[in-house]
Amino acid sequence: MPTFTSKSLLTVLAGAASVAAHGHVSNIVINGDLYQGYDSSFNYMANPPVVAAWKANNQDNGFVAPDAFSSPDIICHKDATNAKGHAVVKAGDKISIQWETWPESHHGPVIDYLANCGTAGCETVDKTALEFFKIDEVGLIDGSAAPGKWGSDQLIANNNSWLVEIPANIAPGFYVLRHEIIALHSAGQPNGAQNYPQCFNLQVTGSGTEKPAGVKGTALYTPNDKGISFNIYQPMTSYPIPGPALIKDAVSVAQAHSAVTATATALTGLAAAPAATGAPATTSAAAAPAVTTTKAAAVPTTTLVPSATKAVTTAAPQATKPAKGSCQKRRAARRAAALARRHARDVAFLD
Numbered sequence: 163m164p165t166f167t168s169k170s171l172l173t174v175l176a177g178a179a180s181v182a183a184h185g186h187v188s189n190i191v192i193n194g195d196l197y198q199g200y201d202s203s204f205n206y207m208a209n210p211p212v213v214a215a216w217k218a219n220n221q222d223n224g225f226v227a228p229d230a231f232s233s234p235d236i237i238c239h240k241d242a243t244n245a246k247g248h249a250v251v252k253a254g255d256k257i258s259i260q261w262e263t264w265p266e267s268h269h270g271p272v273i274d275y276l277a278n279c280g281t282a283g284c285e286t287v288d289k290t291a292l293e294f295f296k297i298d299e300v301g302l303i304d305g306s307a308a309p310g311k312w313g314s315d316q317l318i319a320n321n322n323s324w325l326v327e328i329p330a331n332i333a334p335g336f337y338v339l340r341h342e343i344i345a346l347h348s349a350g351q352p353n354g355a356q357n358y359p360q361c362f363n364l365q366v367t368g369s370g371t372e373k374p375a376g377v378k379g380t381a382l383y384t385p386n387d388k389g390i391s392f393n394i395y396q397p398m399t400s401y402p403i404p405g406p407a408l409i410k411d412a413v414s415v416a417q418a419h420s421a422v423t424a425t426a427t428a429l430t431g432l433a434a435a436p437a438a439t440g441a442p443a444t445t446s447a448a449a450a451p452a453v454t455t456t457k458a459a460a461v462p463t464t465t466l467v468p469s470a471t472k473a474v475t476t477a478a479p480q481a482t483k484p485a486k487g488s489c490q491k492r493r494a495a496r497r498a499a500a501l502a503r504r505h506a507r508d509v510a511f512l513d
């Protein structure tokens with residue numbers, strides 16, 4: 163790992179933090195239907211669109227560090243608030259999660275969880291009460307040559323997208339999908355892992371009966387977990403993916419890229435999903451998710467629509483600016499700035 167002592171160099175790098183190529187999820191695709199993610203431009207709109215994605219204070223595409231694993235920030239990213247809408251998916255169907263970009267240097271596992279929101283739905287649920295169960299995980303794929311080939315590398319190779327299947331036996335209802343990449347490029351240092359959780363509200367349809375037990379978001383990880391404190395700059399034979407064990411019905415799917423055939427609008431409220439087939443409202447009646455239909459069969463070859471929703475972060479992240487007169491806030495800001503500097507350095511030199 164390079165060490166830098168030049169103050170001016172650090173200053174330059176700190177400035178790079180706002181333009182560094184980190185990521186967030188720009189949309190999800192279910193049976194060809196594209197549901198928009200949360201875009202930071204929504205923060206400046208009087209009437210932002212209702213989306214299935216949770217809002218979070220990660221305009222800098224930053225991360226949650228291990229020292230925040232017991233804070234609510236780890237649940238759905240910093241200061242996250244409930245998505246106002248939800249996407250509809252039939253149990254057994256797949257969701258393609260599209261990141262706008264992901265830096266190659268940020269090697270690590272890709273993990274997906276669900277948490278049931280109960281009868282009140284996910285639009286108002288208290289996030290600290292959610293209990294997440296794991297439905298998908300890909301960690302180290304090949305560790306023969308450091309820093310190894312990881313789930314994150316598979317994601318990049320798959321056009322920065324990740325395919326996850328909602329287990330067919332999951333009971334219908336409202337769920338939060340918590341999708342996460344954990345970047346390990348600095349994880350050999352204390353508090354060095356970087357978690358990038360992203361949340362979406364789902365209405366799962368179908369006739370499943372399973373209601374797996376889960377773990378509160380603030381209890382998913384600890385800073386000392388073997389898969390959190392981990393050095394990737396050495397040959398590796400295995401990697402212990404952190405978090406609870408996969409549920410028994412979890413399905414491992416081959417990564418593929420979903421074609422986009424329509425743009426869907428997030429639904430609101432607690433009404434039953436529109437079509438008995440679980441097909442989203444915007445697709446035609448013929449678009450049953452069965453693979454036998456000719457029209458809607460997912461053909462994982464077409465390139466995704468160009469991301470018109472790509473976030474442009476021009477302003478430097480000001481969230482770290484301390485309020486006047488608060489010692490504690492100033493200390494937190496200093497720490498955040500130090501983290502941002504380290505982050506910028508990581509990207510500049512490891513990318």
Ligand SMILES: [Cu+2]
Nearest residue numbers: 184268505509
């Ligand atoms: Cu980073």
